[in-house]
Amino acid sequence: MSGRDAILGAVRRSLKRAAGDAAALAAVEARLDTRERGPVPARAQIDAKARVDLFQAMAEEHSATLTRVAVAQDVPGAVATYLKKHNLPQRLRAAPDPEIDALPWDTQSLLTVERGRAEASDETSLTGAFAGIAETGTLMLLSGEAAPTTLNFLPDTHIVMIKASQVVGPYEDAWDLVRAKHGPGELPRTVNFITGPSRTADIEQTIQLGAHGPRRLHIVLVEDGPGEESEDGTGDGA
Amino acid sequence: MRSIAHSFKDNAKAALADPQLRRALDNIKTGFITKRAAAAARLPEFEALRDAARDIKNHTLDHLDLYLERYAENVQAGGGHVHWCATAEDARAAVLEICRRAGAKTVTKGKSMISEEIALNDYLEANGITPVETDLGEYIIQLRHEPPSHIIAPAVHLTKDAIEADFRKAHPQFPKDRPLSEPRHLVDEARQVLRSRFLAADVGITGANFLIAETGSSVIVTNEGNGDLTQVIPKVHIVVASLEKVIPNLYDLSTILRVLARSATGQEFTTYTTVSSGPKRPEDPDGPEEYHVILLDNGRSRMLGGEFREVLRCIRCGACMNHCPVYHAIGGHAYGWVYPGPIGAVLTPGLLGVEEAGALPNASTFCGRCESVCPMRIPLPKLMRHWREREFERHLTPAPVRYGLAAWAFLARRPALYHWLLGLEMRVLGALGRRKGRFAWLPFAGGWTRHRDFPAPQGRTFQSLWAERKTGGAP
Ligand code: SF4
Numbered sequence: 031m032s033g034r035d036a037i038l039g040a041v042r043r044s045l046k047r048a049a050g051d052a053a054a055l056a057a058v059e060a061r062l063d064t065r066e067r068g069p070v071p072a073r074a075q076i077d078a079k080a081r082v083d084l085f086q087a088m089a090e091e092h093s094a095t096l097t098r099v100a101v102a103q104d105v106p107g108a109v110a111t112y113l114k115k116h117n118l119p120q121r122l123r124a125a126p127d128p129e130i131d132a133l134p135w136d137t138q139s140l141l142t143v144e145r146g147r148a149e150a151s152d153e154t155s156l157t158g159a160f161a162g163i164a165e166t167g168t169l170m171l172l173s174g175e176a177a178p179t180t181l182n183f184l185p186d187t188h189i190v191m192i193k194a195s196q197v198v199g200p201y202e203d204a205w206d207l208v209r210a211k212h213g214p215g216e217l218p219r220t221v222n223f224i225t226g227p228s229r230t231a232d233i234e235q236t237i238q239l240g241a242h243g244p245r246r247l248h249i250v251l252v253e254d255g256p257g258e259e260s261e262d263g264t265g266d267g268a
Numbered sequence: 269m270r271s272i273a274h275s276f277k278d279n280a281k282a283a284l285a286d287p288q289l290r291r292a293l294d295n296i297k298t299g300f301i302t303k304r305a306a307a308a309a310r311l312p313e314f315e316a317l318r319d320a321a322r323d324i325k326n327h328t329l330d331h332l333d334l335y336l337e338r339y340a341e342n343v344q345a346g347g348g349h350v351h352w353c354a355t356a357e358d359a360r361a362a363v364l365e366i367c368r369r370a371g372a373k374t375v376t377k378g379k380s381m382i383s384e385e386i387a388l389n390d391y392l393e394a395n396g397i398t399p400v401e402t403d404l405g406e407y408i409i410q411l412r413h414e415p416p417s418h419i420i421a422p423a424v425h426l427t428k429d430a431i432e433a434d435f436r437k438a439h440p441q442f443p444k445d446r447p448l449s450e451p452r453h454l455v456d457e458a459r460q461v462l463r464s465r466f467l468a469a470d471v472g473i474t475g476a477n478f479l480i481a482e483t484g485s486s487v488i489v490t491n492e493g494n495g496d497l498t499q500v501i502p503k504v505h506i507v508v509a510s511l512e513k514v515i516p517n518l519y520d521l522s523t524i525l526r527v528l529a530r531s532a533t534g535q536e537f538t539t540y541t542t543v544s545s546g547p548k549r550p551e552d553p554d555g556p557e558e559y560h561v562i563l564l565d566n567g568r569s570r571m572l573g574g575e576f577r578e579v580l581r582c583i584r585c586g587a588c589m590n591h592c593p594v595y596h597a598i599g600g601h602a603y604g605w606v607y608p609g610p611i612g613a614v615l616t617p618g619l620l621g622v623e624e625a626g627a628l629p630n631a632s633t634f635c636g637r638c639e640s641v642c643p644m645r646i647p648l649p650k651l652m653r654h655w656r657e658r659e660f661e662r663h664l665t666p667a668p669v670r671y672g673l674a675a676w677a678f679l680a681r682r683p684a685l686y687h688w689l690l691g692l693e694m695r696v697l698g699a700l701g702r703r704k705g706r707f708a709w710l711p712f713a714g715g716w717t718r719h720r721d722f723p724a725p726q727g728r729t730f731q732s733l734w735a736e737r738k739t740g741g742a743p
Pocket of ligand 1: 581
């Protein structure tokens with residue numbers, strides 16, 4: 031504790047303030063309680079349909095690919111088609127997520143689906159997402175029992191399924207959903223924001239995809255009607 | 269790392285004479301600058317966001333003690349440990365102790381400027397632990413035993429040919445005749461080599477772009493995904509971060525993130541932003557079992573109290589160096605320590621002392637581009653001026669500069685004498701230089717004429733022209 035006290039003492043000396051200053055404490059409490067939003071870009075404050083369109087456009091701009099399907103039952107077919115198109119093995123490591131388990135995988139007889147955290151040999155993963163953020167085409171994934179974090183980073187190809195109703199406008203709306211689910215000040219161990227596949231520009235400023243994380247990020251978007259219907263945006267991935 | 273900031277002039281001279289460096293630095297001028305400008309232009313709220321980002325940090329710094337307390341309480345509540353470290357030495361020792369207790373042999377590392385500041389790699393190595401840098405740029409410079417030359421693009425001073433040569437030397441396990449001339453080949457080879465390192469590491473060390481008081485979280489921002497593999501696979505995750513990284517809440521994070529990537533690389537958003545709050549929970553299928561935060565002061569609490577407080581708003585985006593004509597000319601290594609460019613010119617004397625780093629704030633043309641692009645609106649030129657004043661007050665300025673300034677001050681207080689002398693000098697130089705219109709050499713001006721000609725004066729002084737105009741001469 032002595033290191034702590036010495037540092038806090040030095041900070042207070044520089045701020046010319048004693049410990050337990052009531053006015054300063056009140057200012058901090060107020061700030062943490064009110065959680066005022068900063069300037070939120072107008073581009074993110076749009077209706078549900080425009081949000082989904084913007085989410086897709088921005089995700090594609092960041093080199094992700096996106097397929098829309100009408101209902102969740104179509105996801106296994108869309109996944110198999112994607113793997114075939116890219117000449118990838120018909121084998122998936124899926125998040126141990128009840129919503130993914132419930133999909134009709136038996137319609138894809140060639141596809142092998144294993145559940146669990148990622149192993150080094152897994153080439154393709156499938157996960158849910160907690161939210162999509164239209165502002166920059168960003169996915170928000172929360173770690174948890176049904177969502178091992180390794181699935182988001184180890185495999186070469188990461189496939190994410192998300193419902194249109196989970197797409198919000200700005201980041202702040204996504205944080206509000208997390209807060210509604212986990213309570214104020216509480217977060218799951220890891221919150222991952224993912225915008226496109228892994229990349230680097232460390233060699234002569236030329237952009238190369240697939241530095242350490244996935245080389246491909248594919249999103250399967252289930253068009254389950256307008257976003258306003260979703261009460262809390264949850265249902266999978268957490 | 270050990271500082272060589274005191275030999276800035278020699279470092280800069282050597283850099284100017286390096287053609288390979290010239291070629292590599294040209295990439296910055298075209299890449300970062302145009303991309304940032306386009307990203308800023310695309311977001312109408314960009315300037316308002318810069319104001320908001322500045323205000324968030326100002327508020328936090330004004331209440332830094334309280335936010336740090338709140339942050340640390342929340343880390344502990346989530347099962348993590350905070351190690352308060354006043355000096356670089358304390359921080360190194362704390363990291364080593366955690367590694368020893370974990371029985372660590374290899375440690376993977378995400379990119380961290382604080383780790384460079386406390387010279388962690390050398391220390392771990394000296395104590396029998398192998399640190400492996402995993403950010404591609406950091407990996408390359410680790411192979412070369414070099415410090416980073418840029419805060420977000422550590423290997424920006426290298427061309428791909430140089431990197432190819434390094435990889436051929438460092439990776440003898442691959443066939444000699446493999447193709448390796450394109451960036452794609454180099455990235456793939458590094459990916460393959462580092463993959464096994466990620467899986468074998470006992471401890472993962474990352475930096476933090478931000479610490480969140482509200483939730484006790486650390487935040488990293490990367491494009492490669494290396495930081496995430498570093499922190500999710502090993503049993504122990506250590507975060508090294510300095511005091512001023514703390515911000516109040518998650519909305520504040522979103523506000524600042526909106527200006528960070530755009531200012532840094534011109535991206536709308538960085539590929540991976542990860543918010544981590546403690547170790548693995550009982551129900552989690554993966555993640556580290558231990559989560560430690562090394563919270564480093566190393567001079568920051570002192571800077572908080574003086575005229576340099578504003579520099580603590582810095583979010584290490586690199587925009588100031590990307591736009592700096594001096595950085596463009598000499599690159600990052602000439603600055604001699606961890607932080608190059610305008611931010612280094614202000615921060616390094618604050619952390620190492622003006623005796624060691626007084627030359628850095630003098631390496632500025634005061635063109636003001638750094639301040640104009642800094643997302644946190646840090647008045648870098650003003651702060652450099654403050655350092656120059658400090659240096660002068662403490663008689664650290666070299667004698668010729670002091671005498672020159674004294675002579676100039678003497679004349680500036682005697683306008684008639686000043687005008688007469690200047691007029692005389694112009695007539696003499698004008699006559700001497702009439703034939704060529706320039707001088708290749710002049711007494712007392714060797715510093716100038718060594719690299720470029722000095723133009724010969726043509727006609728009269730500005731002041732005499734101005735006087736004539738005021739009395740109704742030319743329109
Ligand atoms: S001083 Fe400003 S521009 Fe430079 S790195 Fe820091 S935040 Fe970026």
